[in-house]
Amino acid sequence: MLGKTRRTHYSNEITTSLDGSHTILMGWVHEIRDLGGIIFILLRDRTGIIQITAPSKKTSKDLFKKLRKLKKEYVIEVEGTVKKSPKAPGGVEIIPSNVKVLAKSQQPLPLDPTGKVKAEIDTRLDSRFLDLRRPEVSAIFKIKSRMLHSVRVFLEKEGFIEINTPKLVASATEGGTELFPITYFEREAFLGQSPQLYKQMMMASGLDKVYEIAPIFRAEEHDTLRHLNEVISIDIEAAFMNHEDVMKILERLVVNVIKDIRGHCKDELEILGRELEIPKLPFERLEYDEVVEIVNSQGVHLRYGEDLSRAAEKALGEIMDGYYFIKSWPTSIKPFYVMPREDDPSKSYAFDLMYKDLEISSGAMRVHEHDLLVEKIKKQGLNPRSFESYLSAFRYGMPPHAGWGLGAERFTMALLEIKNIRETVLFPRDRRRLTP
């Protein structure tokens, strides 16, 4: 049971300058070595590991007995004195005056939190709480958290207002089939696969620039290393802007986030062995036509007008390094709300942001003219009546606008060069996995 005392320091706050100070630490028994006359305990908390050293001569019998009974992964509270010690890791250790067991752990554990025994991803996800005790796992989530923080700071500085749009929707966003049906009282409803239509409607409200960071749900049957059925989407939409304006915001966002993470997540990047380079601005902008050429020149067949296959992405990733845009996509393979180019309506103002062979963001200047939008909805075989409340926003003064969606997990994969998207989600949801 937690008493009246509280932690005074995290382990990484214990430095030689605190030599002689009284401290209270709380965390997990990472390792315990009982050499008879001396007991060493490695105490682990969110910030790292610190050594507790109890020589029998300097420790009360009662306390020594208590320490001897500790087992790996017990949760303990240690009161003691900081002592400089060149031999200890970090040059500092704690000489304990009291220890209290706050929670025990069954032995053995279903997963080894020291990481010495390797485990498959599925075993790790089944015991995610233990998996996260490994610094190289928690580092990913600390960086993802910082990335989201940094994205918000950047967008708010740029004048974007946070909005919350509904995830329970009456009909398909893009008329797709990738929707999870819900029973909403006596009606059928769906889970939002994107805030697209809502953030566009906000452009007619005068809020001018909006962003949302929220879960999206896609009932894709994909079982790949890059897809999940529930992910976090970072969405923006801005009025009086075109595709190039929001591409500039996106590339500056990427650079800002990277600088911020380099500054604030040094320890985590070191644990992951990742040197994050700051990409140069502006990012390269490839035309879709060029992409078709590059892919074919790499011996992978891509017909003009097709979306990129996985093989095409890989071929492109071998030529292109770092972050780059693909723009001027064929209108026919992009959603109805994407604006066709005036000079050649078969091409569009849609763009993707790529990192090597990974698509991390999609965006476009949107159609803001009501009649063109209706025409495009029909052309895609959809019924404009299903889009009535969306279309209504285009009748009473809808400014030109543009926006993008950036996958939070895809971006984390790019930042940390992670190959499996499941590594970037605490509790992934895929075709097979719905627990924990």
Place this chain on the structure above:
Amino acid sequence: MLGKTRRTHYSNEITTSLDGSHTILMGWVHEIRDLGGIIFILLRDRTGIIQITAPSKKTSKDLFKKLRKLKKEYVIEVEGTVKKSPKAPGGVEIIPSNVKVLAKSQQPLPLDPTGKVKAEIDTRLDSRFLDLRRPEVSAIFKIKSRMLHSVRVFLEKEGFIEINTPKLVASATEGGTELFPITYFEREAFLGQSPQLYKQMMMASGLDKVYEIAPIFRAEEHDTLRHLNEVISIDIEAAFMNHEDVMKILERLVVNVIKDIRGHCKDELEILGRELEIPKLPFERLEYDEVVEIVNSQGVHLRYGEDLSRAAEKALGEIMDGYYFIKSWPTSIKPFYVMPREDDPSKSYAFDLMYKDLEISSGAMRVHEHDLLVEKIKKQGLNPRSFESYLSAFRYGMPPHAGWGLGAERFTMALLEIKNIRETVLFPRDRRRLTP
């Protein structure tokens, strides 16, 4: 179509100090007055309204003709010169040199964006994009956005890490019946009604202090002014803390948010006519027993052991002003994960934060002992097997912990003294409403 020019100023950036400067503004035609020899246009953007003044003598014939054709709620781009003018609202106006229509508006509008014609909430929600053109509506969402910003800044300063937990779940959080069922491929799943079990599992991970701001879904049939079926929940959970520790975090958060909003949303508060007082710390802490007495003394019957009825809340709200806690709730009416008091297990370490007659947050110290948790799950008639992955986190070193959930909409209602929760959600979801 958007050309190469971009907005140089928002309307509220045009001050007398810019007298003589060239400017480009973009927004909606709020009002237009054609007096024959002079045309006045009120241009509205996110920040406010500015007057465009076109005397026929100083305006080219071509431009004058264009201006004359403008209609209410057209989206326009105006190029012109700033001119000091004591008669104009704000003491400044724009003398136009060019105007461009970016989008037209059908007439009449289904809702009057000037607010002169009053409309019912349902009509307003049907055309939310028009409703938001009224400053007293958009002010609510600007403040809600700032509140969320301010909550994050506060929690991150307090050492909390943002997490994202799944909204697609295999089973009930608290065994309740208030769940929306989903078809998840060939299986049945549910929408998360709270991140409770996930944030608790994170306490066994060593992340120490976590927070999440995300939608929650409740299939309650309630049709009240305080309930919706989809809302945003602000959740925290902290290891090595008890109920009192997280109550202190919560009350300091409320005070910090209020100070921040007073500093950053002066215009919005003024538009809403709201004077936000800074509450004194600590907030009053009522025992549940006292609450029963107060309510009964007000002539509303409340039996010991019952949850507060709406009538009881109202009776309490007549006595209690501002923010206050209710603590020591009966264990029997709180969920299984709430820690019973050691001195009297019929009472618990659960608390609610109230604002007058409105509950805005619930929290507790949690049960962290595996066996007690299993016992409590059984006592509530639930099957511990359904909670296997949750319970697993309590077997391998689960520290004592506590947390709370704060309703983002309820908090906004308290901040702005709003009576209907629908006023605080862009696109509310209730028993009857699933669109737009």
